[in-house]
Amino acid sequence: MALSEKILKILDDNCKMTPKQIASMLGSDEDTVAKTIADLEDKGILLGYNAMINWDKTDSDKVTALIDLRVTPQRGEGFDKVAERIYKYPQVRSVYLTSGGYDLMVIIEGSDMKSIALFVAETLSTMEHVISTTTHFVLKKYKDHGVVFENDEVDDRQVITL
Amino acid sequence: MNINDVISTRAASIPPSGIRKFFDIVSEMKDAISLGVGEPDFVTPWHIRESGIYSLEKGSTHYSSNTGVLELRQEISKYLTRKFDIEYDPTNQIIVTVGGSEAIDIAMRAVINPGDEVLIPEPSFVCYKPCTVLAGGVPVPITTTAEDNFKLTPEALKAAITPKTKLLVLPYPNNPTGGVMEKEDLEKIAAILRETNIVVLSDEIYAELTYGHKHVSIASLPGMYERTVIISGFSKAYAMTGWRLGYVTGPKELISVMLKIHQYAIMCAPTTSQYAAIDALRNGDEDIDYMREEYDNRRRLVIKSFNEMGLDCFEATGAFYVFPSIKSTGMTSQDFCEKLLKDQKVAVVPGDAFGDSGEGHIRASYCYSIKNLTTALERIDRFINK
Incomplete structure (x- = not known):
């Protein structure tokens, strides 16, 4: 595996790792790792560093919904144009083109259910080429990006075993 | 009857662990960071656990x-x-x-x-x-x-x-x-x-x-x-x-x-x-590959850190332990481990637990998260270089 790929795997798991730590873990040196990371950023491979937050434990009432869309593909552009029109809205967190019964999956975050419902009713479903929408509100997040949200597995190993 | 007379002489001849005293101190210290275990920090991969559960369900x-x-x-x-x-x-x-x-x-x-x-x-x-x-x-x-x-x-x-x-x-x-x-x-x-x-x-x-x-x-x-x-x-x-x-x-x-x-x-x-x-x-082949790669990353980090703080650590390429020398500190393994535990609340195992030739070394396991390892290594560094 190339060094850049190993670095990506480590950052994917924990983006707070410093180039120094990563260098020790991979038997490389700090400069090389820092340069590789800068290069990955320049190439648009490493696009950002997001925090995993369990909003349920805060005072925020933030709501998330997954919306399945059926869309008529456009000549010469397929689904790309519609997808672009959708992802330009700031409340849209993710847009995926999917196989199966629907074409696009849109993930929306809003301050409350009503604002999401209105966005779907007024903006998404009235959009040209959108045939239908199905909205699923997220009631509870169990696991996201490999992280279990309410993990009750504890380290119950003895302090010392030989 | 004298109950001590009934004990098998052969069984009695086995010496109790020489580091019993150290174990006693460790077990009383609840908030210590340990690098002392001889087992993986990973939980058994889920598909393996599920097969065990399924066998129970089937009777x-x-x-x-x-x-x-x-x-x-x-x-x-x-x-x-x-x-x-x-x-x-x-x-x-x-x-x-x-x-x-x-x-x-x-x-x-x-x-x-x-x-x-x-x-x-x-x-x-x-x-x-x-x-x-x-x-x-x-x-x-x-x-x-x-x-x-x-x-x-x-x-x-x-x-x-x-x-x-x-x-x-x-x-x-x-x-x-x-x-x-x-x-x-x-x-x-x-x-x-x-x-x-x-x-x-x-x-x-x-x-x-x-x-x-x-x-x-x-x-x-x-x-x-x-x-x-x-x-x-x-x-x-x-x-x-x-x-x-x-x-x-x-x-x-x-x-x-x-x-x-x-x-x-x-x-x-x-x-x-x-x-x-x-x-x-x-x-399970992929599980092993995944865990081995994780251990390998930690292994390099731990060996480098010990060497940098001045405890000579040979390039161990097996199991999930390192065995740095603490001879430069002038302490015995037992002393080192007891003092480290009291001073910085980090538990490692005295090398003489594994035979007389282990004296002058400590065993540190890297079956811990990078976060845990980093904290423990910082404390060991503080302990020997303060």
Whole structure:
């Protein structure tokens, strides 16, 4: 595996790792790792560093919904144009083109259910080429990006075993 | 009656662990960061746990055959061929045991006669000596050193062999040093043993955890198959310590004697664990690769950190331990560990727990998250460089 790929795997798991730590873990040196990371950023491979937050434990009432869309593909552009029109809205967190019964999956975050419902009713479903929408509100997040949200597995190993 | 008079003199002759006092201090300290465990921090992969659960749901709750579920023995046989290129007949050359520990015990009891000498390279895992004594044998430690990367050298082996030598324990990849024996190292040992009647007990429980090279079993070398017993198991490779499942393979004449002991002492290994283990062998190669890569990253970080803080740490490429020297501090292993624990609340294991030749070293395990390791290493640095 190339060094850049190993670095990506480590950052994917924990983006707070410093180039120094990563260098020790991979038997490389700090400069090389820092340069590789800068290069990955320049190439648009490493696009950002997001925090995993369990909003349920805060005072925020933030709501998330997954919306399945059926869309008529456009000549010469397929689904790309519609997808672009959708992802330009700031409340849209993710847009995926999917196989199966629907074409696009849109993930929306809003301050409350009503604002999401209105966005779907007024903006998404009235959009040209959108045939239908199905909205699923997220009631509870169990696991996201490999992280279990309410993990009750504890380290119950003895302090010392030989 | 005087209750002390009834105790077996042989059992009484086994010395209690020399680091008992240290253990007592550790167990009272609840908030210590520990680098002291000899088991993976990973939980058993879910598909393996689920197979165990499924076997319970189906009602597979009875004894298995004494040697273990045939399907499992067949999978072990295939696995050993696939990974290490050695062939064992699942019908008469493999016994599924209660952990590698039981396998060590029955293997020793199967070959040792009163007075037979058992060669034990040290530092090494703590059970070889007592098991030898309980089987009526005489343990003969062979010192291995950091200068030799804790390998068993042909010179040291030759010097230790006497007409009474029956068994050589070959504990590689090694707990506590992380030392390994590569093919060329094993060739030299094999060349000496071929001329003798010495049996090799090759404890390969860490065989899957080698970094930068592939483990080679001494049984795969010419002339060694017929004199080697392999001990292995699921604890370390598949993070299954609590399932208590291991196995022993070897010449069928020896296996049939071990089977008698196993049958009367144990009956059979836990059935649930056996069904889970079948899944581990069939679908677990990727889990091992994943865990090995994680350990390898931590290993490099830990070795570098110890060397940078001034504790010489040899490049361990096996198991999940490092064994840095603390001689530069002028303290004994016990002193170092006690003071480190009191001062910085970090628990590591004194090297002399693994034999006299472990004095002057500490064993640190890297079965911990990077975050945990980093904090512990910072504290050790503070402790020695304050």
